[in-house]
Amino acid sequence: MSMFKNKHVMMAVVVAPVLSLIGYFGINALVGEKPKAASAGESYQLVEKPNCRYSSGKCGLKNADFELSMTAEPRDGGQLQLLLISEYPLDGVVIALAEEEDEEQSPQDMRLVGSDGLTWALDIERPDPERDRLHLVASASGALYFGDVATKFIIIENTFFQD
Secondary structure, X not given: OOHHHOHHHHHHXXXXXXXXXXXXXXXXXXXXXXXXXXXXXXXXXXEEOHHHHOOOOEEEEEEOOEEEEEEXXXXXXXXXXXXXXEOOOXXXXXXXXXXXXXXXXXXEEOEEEOOOOOEEEEEXXXXXXXXXXXXEEEEEOOEEEEEEEEOHHHOEOOEOOOO
């Protein structure tokens, strides 16, 4: 007699996956972290998106629904202009260029482009995309968002911005 002709085995084959899904989502609902709105005076880490680690021309930073997008444009004299675009109005943005993750450099304030608080710019020295990283802190509605990103994104189509 085949094992799959037994009605008890067939019922277990059907019910077991359903019970495992109910258990998985039930436990998540009971003990999982609940999303909450950012509150003034708190700090939140931004995660760099994968496009920051590749020569994509753009770099994205994200924490839940708070998202920043950065691009670089060449300037005269070996400079780059970093453009930062936010989905929410920002109070201010500071950026520091460092060779290592834990190296400390003096941060520079980005300047507001327009009056809506969504676009910010800063002229910086051309970084080494293999070693340098950008440390960024943005302020929105009294909350601080900080992140650390690679500078490899400034290379577009295997061409580094030249002067």
